[in-house]
Amino acid sequence: MKTIPLKAKFNEIAVCVEAAPLVLETAHATKGIDLDVTVPAGRVVEAARIMDEAQFMIEAITGVDWMADKQLEIVYDFTHVDSGERVAIRARVPRDTPELPTISDIYPGANWHERETHDFFGIIFTGHPELIPLLLPEDARFHPLRKDFKA
Amino acid sequence: MEQQVEVPPGLIHFTLLDDILNLARANSLWPMTFGLACCAIEMMATGASRFDMARFGCEVFRPSPRQCDLMIVCGTISRKMAPAVVTLYDQMPEPKWVLAMGNCAISGGPFKFPGQYGIVEGADKLFPVDVYVPGCPPRPEALIEGILKLEEKLTGRRRFPVVEAQ
Amino acid sequence: MSIDAQSVLNETFVLNLGPQHPATHGVLRIKLTMDGEYIMDADPVIGYGHRMHEKMGENRTYAKFLPNTGRMDYVAALFNGHGYVGAVERLAGLVVPERAEYIRVITSELNRISSHLLWVGAFLVDLGGFTPLLYCFDDREQILDLLESVTGARLTFCYYRFGGVSNDIDDDFVAGTRKFIASLRSRMPMYDAFVTKNIIFRKRVEGLGAISAETCRKYGATGPVIRGSGVAYDVRKAEPYSVYSKFNFDVPVYTQCDCMARYLVRIAEMGESMRIIEQALDTLPAGPVMAEKVPRTLKPAKGDCYFNVESARGSFGVRVVSDGSENAYRLKLRSPCFSNMSLFRECSRGMLLPDALALLGSLDLVIPDIDR
Numbered sequence: 001m002k003t004i005p006l007k008a009k010f011n012e013i014a015v016c017v018e019a020a021p022l023v024l025e026t027a028h029a030t031k032g033i034d035l036d037v038t039v040p041a042g043r044v045v046e047a048a049r050i051m052d053e054a055q056f057m058i059e060a061i062t063g064v065d066w067m068a069d070k071q072l073e074i075v076y077d078f079t080h081v082d083s084g085e086r087v088a089i090r091a092r093v094p095r096d097t098p099e100l101p102t103i104s105d106i107y108p109g110a111n112w113h114e115r116e117t118h119d120f121f122g123i124i125f126t127g128h129p130e131l132i133p134l135l136l137p138e139d140a141r142f143h144p145l146r147k148d149f150k151a
Numbered sequence: 152m153e154q155q156v157e158v159p160p161g162l163i164h165f166t167l168l169d170d171i172l173n174l175a176r177a178n179s180l181w182p183m184t185f186g187l188a189c190c191a192i193e194m195m196a197t198g199a200s201r202f203d204m205a206r207f208g209c210e211v212f213r214p215s216p217r218q219c220d221l222m223i224v225c226g227t228i229s230r231k232m233a234p235a236v237v238t239l240y241d242q243m244p245e246p247k248w249v250l251a252m253g254n255c256a257i258s259g260g261p262f263k264f265p266g267q268y269g270i271v272e273g274a275d276k277l278f279p280v281d282v283y284v285p286g287c288p289p290r291p292e293a294l295i296e297g298i299l300k301l302e303e304k305l306t307g308r309r310r311f312p313v314v315e316a317q
Numbered sequence: 318m319s320i321d322a323q324s325v326l327n328e329t330f331v332l333n334l335g336p337q338h339p340a341t342h343g344v345l346r347i348k349l350t351m352d353g354e355y356i357m358d359a360d361p362v363i364g365y366g367h368r369m370h371e372k373m374g375e376n377r378t379y380a381k382f383l384p385n386t387g388r389m390d391y392v393a394a395l396f397n398g399h400g401y402v403g404a405v406e407r408l409a410g411l412v413v414p415e416r417a418e419y420i421r422v423i424t425s426e427l428n429r430i431s432s433h434l435l436w437v438g439a440f441l442v443d444l445g446g447f448t449p450l451l452y453c454f455d456d457r458e459q460i461l462d463l464l465e466s467v468t469g470a471r472l473t474f475c476y477y478r479f480g481g482v483s484n485d486i487d488d489d490f491v492a493g494t495r496k497f498i499a500s501l502r503s504r505m506p507m508y509d510a511f512v513t514k515n516i517i518f519r520k521r522v523e524g525l526g527a528i529s530a531e532t533c534r535k536y537g538a539t540g541p542v543i544r545g546s547g548v549a550y551d552v553r554k555a556e557p558y559s560v561y562s563k564f565n566f567d568v569p570v571y572t573q574c575d576c577m578a579r580y581l582v583r584i585a586e587m588g589e590s591m592r593i594i595e596q597a598l599d600t601l602p603a604g605p606v607m608a609e610k611v612p613r614t615l616k617p618a619k620g621d622c623y624f625n626v627e628s629a630r631g632s633f634g635v636r637v638v639s640d641g642s643e644n645a646y647r648l649k650l651r652s653p654c655f656s657n658m659s660l661f662r663e664c665s666r667g668m669l670l671p672d673a674l675a676l677l678g679s680l681d682l683v684i685p686d687i688d689r
Contacts, residue, residue, distance in 0.1 A: 032623030060651040084555025109536035135364035189391040199454035
């Protein structure tokens with residue numbers, strides 16, 4: 001198991017609920033992931049560095065719009081190519097000021113995933129080299145996967 | 152809608168010459184190698200070994216619009232792609248024909264829904280279309296039937312008997 | 318050498334490739350900064366086939382989204398269906414009958430062979446050889462006949478349902494599949510002699526378009542791309558889904574990292590797929606093909622889950638977030654082509670333009686799968 005030594009590292013940076021860090025071991029057979037970590041938005045770079053040191057591969061970055069909570073969730077999916085274990089790292093940002101740092105200098109593949117997430121949710125990844133529309137037209141100023149989007 | 156420019160009909164017609172030219176055109180349509188989505192694979196299948204569009208003189212796929220006279224719009228036209236498709240159409244020399252292959256090129260197909268922002272609902276919103284071939288995607292036989300329909304439009308008569316449903 | 322457009326000594330120019338270009342397999346556009354024939358920078362511009370499947374997943378019921386899965390990666394449509402129904406089944410806790418899982422494996426692997434055959438033909442057309450395409454399509458049509466007899470479609474299959482498959486296979490299908498495997502086996506030496514051992518082809522692709530294993534990890538490239546770089550990562554082995562753990566098959570790996578390695582991986586994978594299909598046909602259990610008591614409108618409990626399948630192009634992942642209603646709250650589709658394409662900018666730097674197009678072809682891209 002590659003994820004067991006990672007737990008201790010994530011415990012230091014994860015968000016705490018009632019003094020317990022949100023680092024959950026989940027059953028792969030029912031959730032599809034082995035470790036579910038929630039970190040503060042400012043510490044996703046540290047989390048990505050832990051993943052990089054453990055030789056994990058970046059799978060995807062995506063967002064979820066929790067409009068009722070006035071929050072946007074960003075989910076990073078990582079896979080290990082030898083063991084097939086998966087780690088999901090989550091972070092939440094307020095819906096009005098959706099900003100968090102980029103991880104594209106650690107994982108260059110995150111560049112496109114972050115641009116896509118910016119397209120769909122309007123999340124601003126600070127420090128990203130070229131945060132311009134990827135899938136939407138060049139002049140697009142709308143974010144279609146936000147729940148209040150109207151065409 | 153933009154105002155369409157009316158092209159005045161020619162003053163002099165060479166009836167017999169026009170007929171002969173149209174017969175020649177109908178029997179050697181040059182389509183453009185131009186795939187937009189799923190239907191492009193069925194267009195490739197139509198050109199390849201089993202269905203063999205060469206039987207109808209329609210196999211010379213050209214990547215350059217300047218060498219084509221038939222544009223097969225096969226797939227969804229996104230708003231981002233629409234200017235490029237119009238440019239391609241404008242670059243084709245006259246006389247030219249357009250065949251809308253598949254539901255996306257006819258009306259937006261399955262991707263037309265409330266809240267859709269990214270597609271053009273049919274190729275005929277951009278330029279005139281001669282033949283519509285429905286299906287998602289149409290079978291190669293349907294595309295061949297569409298080509299035969301276009302030939303019929305050009306020459307005024309049908310080359311092969313219509314296959315009736317059993 | 319620095320790439321500076323303002324420099325007086327700079328003699329680079331910008332070349333626009335696409336969105337309509339025969340080598341880009343659809344509607345991909347690449348902004349190339351060229352120094353003569355050499356690529357200084359290649360910036361892919363994607364989104365020309367963007368149809369917003371993910372939004373459609375949110376505003377219709379789970380079952381109504383099923384036809385969409387066939388229209389993302391339409392060359393290997395069954396894998397997308399498998400990923401989607403797998404994720405929803407995992408979330409709703411549905412158990413699929415064993416016979417249905419076997420049928421899923423058989424049809425998926427047939428689809429993998431047809432996808433690889435199409436790739437072999439298209440890749441060789443990219444390199445300037447037209448004839449193999451006709452042979453590949455000849456074999457591919459036989460697979461489409463078989464799949465059409467059970468799914469009802471030639472290309473955009475919508476065959477898998479939550480809890481099983483829509484249609485049982487019959488003896489004709491089993492016999493036809495065995496016959497097809499025998500005929501493709503007899504054709505493989507021909508492909509081997511005329512393509513794999515062709516000196517012109519070998520000189521063209523050997524040592525071309527190197528992609529290191531580290532690059533694959535950093536960009537998330539999977540499928541034949543990572544296996545051509547010496548990493549034996551295959552979702553079917555790493556986290557066995559469906560009934561893949563019951564079959565005996567190898568993961569072909571080549572360590573040369575070049576276009577030839579990716580070609581050889583796909584050729585070897587066709588053989589492995591045929592092995593899997595034969596084993597599945599031999600041990601096909603009897604029984605129902607649909608789970609009992611699947612509700613008409615599925616309402617999975619609140620929560621989210623992730624499900625991955627090994628598509629013909631790599632790891633296809635689906636993340637479903639449910640809020641307990643009959644529509645998905647969020648549906649993320651992780652397409653393998655998206656990640657495979659993103660490494661093109663780094664790997665094409667310094668290559669000759671025709672070589673870069675060979676690299677592009679070897680990645681096996683389906684553009685509407687990138688754009689979704």
